[in-house]
Amino acid sequence: MIDETHDPALTSWVCPEGHAEFPVQNLPFGVFSHAGGEKRAGVAIGDFVLDLAAAAHAGPLTGFDAGAVSSPCLNALFAWDCDTRRRLRQRLSALLSQPGRKSEVEPFLAPANRVTLHCPMAISDYTDFYAGIHHATNVGRLFRPDNPLLPNYKYVPIGYHGRASSVRASGAPVTRPSGQCKGEEPVPQFGPSGRLDFELELGIWIGAGNKLGASIPIGEARSHIAGFCLLNDWSARDLQAWEYQPLGPFLAKNFLTTISPWIVTAEALEPFRAAQAARPEGDPPPLDYLWDEQDQEKGAYAIDLDVHLVTPKMRAVGAAPQVITRTSSTYLYWTPAQLVAHHASNGCNLTTGDLLGTGTISGPERGTYGSLLEISAGGREPLALASGESRSFLEDGDEVLITGRAKRDGYVTIGFGDCRGVVVERRRDVGMDVLAPMLRAGHR
């Protein structure tokens, strides 16, 4: 529901000029810490973070369950019913937009560049889907030029389980994985991956869960979604090619998944809902359990997604990050509600804090691809960079940054914050003396 919290005329006394990512219309939730301090729930506003627990205890947020916002993760908060969450959003919107509340709230603000952001939920299970139809087609074409999409693709929201323990907030080093790679030799070799890749995805955070043995009807699926983040499903293509049959990707993916640490709520994204446009005329309609008219008309999201690359050479000469991908979440073949309904359709129990990846989001042409595998056509057509370098896959020191913006005429644009990682060599002793300059460059 679009309400007064989305009013484009609303401004915050924290950032009266507005903010590219975190204007008062956004109000994403996250978990942060001061140096050496404990993890705390927070809300992003402009270049500041509001300490939710302190505000709940000291006054401005009385009436809400202080225990839920005092936890070191947001699971308790997102287990709340949608109405309570919406009331909290309305209260925060009022506190941060009404100049008269400034003195009451200001003590609970910390500059964002002075805190560390963490994974916002204790992740119960992490599932990765494959809903980017152009990605599925592009990757399928590398293996099956004449028949890129498998027969199940337009019926089944294809997904698989990923690794929850290795999901990390933006900034975590991307340690190049080692593994078995099979080349021309008869015997595979174990060593560092030579085909390290990124994958541009959206992440979907689950709020309320369902009981084991029950399903989630498509018409109710939206109410189980807490919010969204950006997600980089780092992938080692050489490990993947050798290991993935017959049971799917495993060590090629589970060494790290990076997320943008703010949960941009479903409430904040209400104005950016869009018709499900990625299913071409003539495609089979979704089966009944995935079909909901309202979901088809308003269940997709219009989010612009960019991938930026910084190489060590670019960093050395102070060059700006190069945008290598501009794409959009409208290329997803299945809506978030369809992914949720499918996941629970067999009675599988989703739980608060589950993370679902959409799968890699690519558009139909060059410049819109969400992975280097597609950009470099499997390594055969290296990407030429403005720095004079080229890349088929990622090299040590390369930094990948994913950003996202939800935009719509008549509404204030909101962002997601950074989803960033720098590739580092395995086993090298990576101290902050090495990483800090790389990461500092990104604190915009």
Added chain:
Amino acid sequence: MIDETHDPALTSWVCPEGHAEFPVQNLPFGVFSHAGGEKRAGVAIGDFVLDLAAAAHAGPLTGFDAGAVSSPCLNALFAWDCDTRRRLRQRLSALLSQPGRKSEVEPFLAPANRVTLHCPMAISDYTDFYAGIHHATNVGRLFRPDNPLLPNYKYVPIGYHGRASSVRASGAPVTRPSGQCKGEEPVPQFGPSGRLDFELELGIWIGAGNKLGASIPIGEARSHIAGFCLLNDWSARDLQAWEYQPLGPFLAKNFLTTISPWIVTAEALEPFRAAQAARPEGDPPPLDYLWDEQDQEKGAYAIDLDVHLVTPKMRAVGAAPQVITRTSSTYLYWTPAQLVAHHASNGCNLTTGDLLGTGTISGPERGTYGSLLEISAGGREPLALASGESRSFLEDGDEVLITGRAKRDGYVTIGFGDCRGVVVERRRDVGMDVLAPMLRAGHR
């Protein structure tokens, strides 16, 4: 290390005649509750459960961290170093075998048939391997008669991530999943699975974890294993056949995984270690990161595994469960240490409470197969039962019970407890009036 706790002459004053599964040489850890009570850590001895937390607070277990054994799950206990765990085992062995300690310990014993057993750990991530080479061959043959094993099988311990949220202790109802099935019609149909199956596996519980980006050398892998359980990886074959390409099984597996609730510790299983015998002469040797001489000589386990089936007709006439499979963990192609070392070889962080399934364990011939898919040759050769019935796949009301025994000459046999489930129709209101008689029959 085999020590005095394995002495075959040792008896417990709790069960001086010994016990088929839980003699004093076993001492498995679990989590139990009294009716309406909270979850508590316990140890099985004969037909009784020792309340660890109460014993730690009241005296007999002083010197151990009472907090760790007072938790509603065993994660803190199994995060202990191996030495501390071994000392606890030695103390428990002494308390339960020395008649002079009876009066001190007896107040903390509860009859096992009066308590409910629960999942013993808060499961962080659940991974399922595919290490049963005969199973992989049998299933592969159904799809590729001339080339059943894929080229990676003898190099890569094939595995994939499963669903942690739907792992349940023995006795949980097996709600028949619905899903997309593709028959002869051009469009798949959504409905209850018609090819519901069991999969006989061992489960491996992880104790100490590793840091993200670090690996676990094969020589250290054993020290990361807390213990073992029986595991039934229920599978819907029709859902699986349609959904599994290209990313592996998903909804066909994640509706339920049943485990035997006692953690039979690595310490208890020391006498039953065996040479790795499932790799035939002429097969390629494991790559260096999976090769350890001691592991090859003593890293496998000799555990007899049986599958028992009870149909509603058998239950109605009071017939005994029919053993439909007798097999052995010696058919696993990879040792538990190899699975652990492989899982962490790319830097993936294992964490305390992770559960690894070995994959379905089958032998080379009929009568030793670990799934109905193999027993019925994909449904083409239904299994004839002594009751006059036949089964290709599971029907509503069918009960599957997996049992396991570790046996070796000169040592006392130890067991795992039950791993049991009854198939129930989806959405039927299954109250305990229906389930209780089915489950009670199994409380031996």
